[in-house]
Amino acid sequence: xxxxxxxxxxxxxxxxxxxxxxxxxxxxxxxxxxxxxxxxxxxxxxxxxxxxxxxxxxxxxxxxxxxxxxxxxxxxxxxxxxxxxxxxxxxxxxxxxxxxxxxxxxxxxxxxxxxxxxxxxxxxxxxxxxxxxxxxxxxxxxxxxxxxxxxxxxxxxxxxxxxxxxxxxxxxxxxxxxxxxxxxxxxxxxxxxxxxxxxxxxxxxxxxxxxxxxxxxxxxxxxxxxxxxxxxxxxxxxxxxxxxxxxxxxxxxxxxxxxxxxxxxxxxxxxxxxxxxxxxxxxxxxxxxxxxxxxxxxxxxxxxxxxxxxxxxxxxxxxxxxxxxxxxxxxxxxxxxxxxxxxxxxxxxxxxxxxxxxxxxxxxxxxxxxxxx
Amino acid sequence: xxxxxxxxxxxxxxxxxxxxxxxxxxxxxxxxxxxxxxxxxxxxxxxxxxxxxxxxxxxxxxxxxxxxxxxxxxxxxxxxxxxxxxxxxxxxxxxxxxxxxxxxxxxxxxxxxxxxxxxxxxxxxxxxxxxxxxxxxxxxxxxxxxxxxxxxxxxxxxxxxxxxxxxxxxxxxxxxxxxxxxxxxxxxxxxxxxxxxxxxxxxxxxxxxxxxxxxxxxxxxxxxxxxxxxxxxxxxxxxxxxxxxxxxxxxxxxxxxxxxxxxxxxxxxxxxxxxxxxxxxxxxxxxxxxxxxxxxxxxxxxxxxxxxxxxxxxxxxxxxxxxxxxxxxxxxxxxxxxxxxxx
Numbered sequence: 001x002x003x004x005x006x007x008x009x010x011x012x013x014x015x016x017x018x019x020x021x022x023x024x025x026x027x028x029x030x031x032x033x034x035x036x037x038x039x040x041x042x043x044x045x046x047x048x049x050x051x052x053x054x055x056x057x058x059x060x061x062x063x064x065x066x067x068x069x070x071x072x073x074x075x076x077x078x079x080x081x082x083x084x085x086x087x088x089x090x091x092x093x094x095x096x097x098x099x100x101x102x103x104x105x106x107x108x109x110x111x112x113x114x115x116x117x118x119x120x121x122x123x124x125x126x127x128x129x130x131x132x133x134x135x136x137x138x139x140x141x142x143x144x145x146x147x148x149x150x151x152x153x154x155x156x157x158x159x160x161x162x163x164x165x166x167x168x169x170x171x172x173x174x175x176x177x178x179x180x181x182x183x184x185x186x187x188x189x190x191x192x193x194x195x196x197x198x199x200x201x202x203x204x205x206x207x208x209x210x211x212x213x214x215x216x217x218x219x220x221x222x223x224x225x226x227x228x229x230x231x232x233x234x235x236x237x238x239x240x241x242x243x244x245x246x247x248x249x250x251x252x253x254x255x256x257x258x259x260x261x262x263x264x265x266x267x268x269x270x271x272x273x274x275x276x277x278x279x280x281x282x283x284x285x286x287x288x289x290x291x292x293x294x295x296x297x298x299x300x301x302x303x304x305x306x307x308x309x310x311x312x313x314x315x316x317x318x319x320x321x322x323x324x325x326x327x328x329x330x331x332x333x334x335x336x337x338x339x340x341x342x343x344x345x346x347x348x349x350x351x352x353x354x355x356x357x358x359x360x361x362x363x364x365x366x367x368x369x370x371x372x373x
Numbered sequence: 374x375x376x377x378x379x380x381x382x383x384x385x386x387x388x389x390x391x392x393x394x395x396x397x398x399x400x401x402x403x404x405x406x407x408x409x410x411x412x413x414x415x416x417x418x419x420x421x422x423x424x425x426x427x428x429x430x431x432x433x434x435x436x437x438x439x440x441x442x443x444x445x446x447x448x449x450x451x452x453x454x455x456x457x458x459x460x461x462x463x464x465x466x467x468x469x470x471x472x473x474x475x476x477x478x479x480x481x482x483x484x485x486x487x488x489x490x491x492x493x494x495x496x497x498x499x500x501x502x503x504x505x506x507x508x509x510x511x512x513x514x515x516x517x518x519x520x521x522x523x524x525x526x527x528x529x530x531x532x533x534x535x536x537x538x539x540x541x542x543x544x545x546x547x548x549x550x551x552x553x554x555x556x557x558x559x560x561x562x563x564x565x566x567x568x569x570x571x572x573x574x575x576x577x578x579x580x581x582x583x584x585x586x587x588x589x590x591x592x593x594x595x596x597x598x599x600x601x602x603x604x605x606x607x608x609x610x611x612x613x614x615x616x617x618x619x620x621x622x623x624x625x626x627x628x629x630x631x632x633x634x635x636x637x638x639x640x641x642x643x644x645x646x647x648x649x650x651x652x653x654x655x656x657x658x659x660x661x662x663x664x665x666x667x668x669x670x671x672x673x674x675x676x677x678x679x680x681x682x683x684x685x686x687x688x689x690x691x692x693x694x695x696x697x698x699x700x701x702x703x704x705x706x707x708x709x710x711x712x713x714x715x716x
Contacts, residue, residue, distance in 0.1 A: 060455060060459065063455065064453075064455060155572070155574075156572070158573075159541075159572030159573055160572075162573065170543060172477065172480055172500055172501060172543065173477040173480070173499065173500060173542045173543045173544045174477075174480075174542070175542065175543075175573070262453070266454065267454070272540075272542060272573035273454070273478065273481075275451070275452075275453040276451050276574060277450075277451040307456070308459070311446070311456065311459050311460055311463060312463065314446055314447070315444070315446065315463050315464075315467070320446075320447060320449065324449075
């Protein structure tokens, strides 16, 4: 019992050690970079903290973090199975585009319109990622390659369809799909200032569903088993090929949601100014959050915080690129720190096992010596 | 922690965060006093040798002649509305007046932020934004590009010229339409290619490598005059053209022959379709200083020198007379230049 508790405490220390180590290293490195580029790092941090915690900044950060979190969840589903879904970007854009085109073409009451659009988006996202899954399962095509290519195909497809006299409407320099009727607007949480997008609730639900599916279901167990070892999973009766397809589908379902906060809450159409690149941000956030829903939520908020305060830093005379550097450094530090801590933990474990075996052997040999004497 | 408690903790944490936001904390929106011009650039930033730089020149002039201060900020790639709104809000908040968004991407965000700061004058280049306190500055790029097309048609030896656009949108299509029409009206036998770097990503204005690659491909295929309307990306195609003797680049927005950053290639820069964003910006700053702010749609056409063809380098001397005649015809309305390409 005591030993179990001690092991748990050690495990906890190790788990806390990694993020702490990462944050410390990231702070040191960015401070050095700031100092060498002629800025005062401490003033920069105080600007960031002061500005980032103002109430309107907090609202901004939460709104910004919602799609980041959803993208991270989509990526994390793949990560848990050692699948690298780089295609979240193309999946969510195509999904949002199709949902926008459909939503602009029909006008149902809210309780049909909104679910219809969300389900369309999830469906399209799943189809797009499912292609990569099928290719991998049937032809052995690496999902890294196929999803990148699918990103380009999605972008071109949207570029083709969004033209005027196809699905697009020209408004000034922008081309966008028909505006979604009022009934397709998502609710907002008013705060007395700028509202918070109601999709924050959906995001929380997605986090819960993700956690339950992966940690509390047969499917999740199989998925993690395949991630651990293909052959071991196969031997224990898991159909690996089917798991590849279904986990890519699941990843795509989540990816389909990424564009929804913007589409239903903000832009109400898919235009040439629709945000791009969130899928790639999602990869960084999933890495940072260690595929854990709470971790990813915190990481998404951190990302929003950095972006919010980055503009302010530029305003205060720092170069705007410093935020990009910080984001990169943080991801690197986290990945490296976890690896270092993991190896250290492994070594610790090996030594302990070694010691125990040695002790056992010693006891045995002394017993034998006693018996022979 | 047990999984269930872990989950509960997560939910509470999120809820707490939402509540703190709603409950407390001072807002960053508190206004200051008059501080000068706030300029928000499009991607590429001040030193894009082109569009943004033209706007920056207007501010520099205002600094010198009117003694106003200025703050300039730059957009990142892959920005969202929220980022642009924040940038404009920061500037307006700190007391900068006027606040100018350089580039059509700012169209929506200017309209939104202008509503919140009724006492500040806003300006937006290349877009029409609603609002009583907004100056929408529009240019007749197609007319300037028409002249460039005429010049290209008269200078080409291979009877093959090209147009590279940064992003395929209504604004850049004006450049294409004018250029192609100018070439065809001068000599209908000349082959004109037009292509865009990106169908709908602003990165097209910030990707010199892509422009260089495209220009290189065309040069290898005997195109000898290339007009690039792509902001900072244009530097890439100019670089490629500079490396091949006897080929010409046509610059855009700023007089690119005069750009120190492009000095190495200046002998290959035939001319530039100059968009006098600086004049528009200066006008607005001055009007705010005089307390008679310009608002509404302002059109800067060829007639009013809003756009023009640069003469530095002197490569156009032999055809200047013809160009002047065409320019006059456009100004008089004898030649109608289309704003949309016929595809």
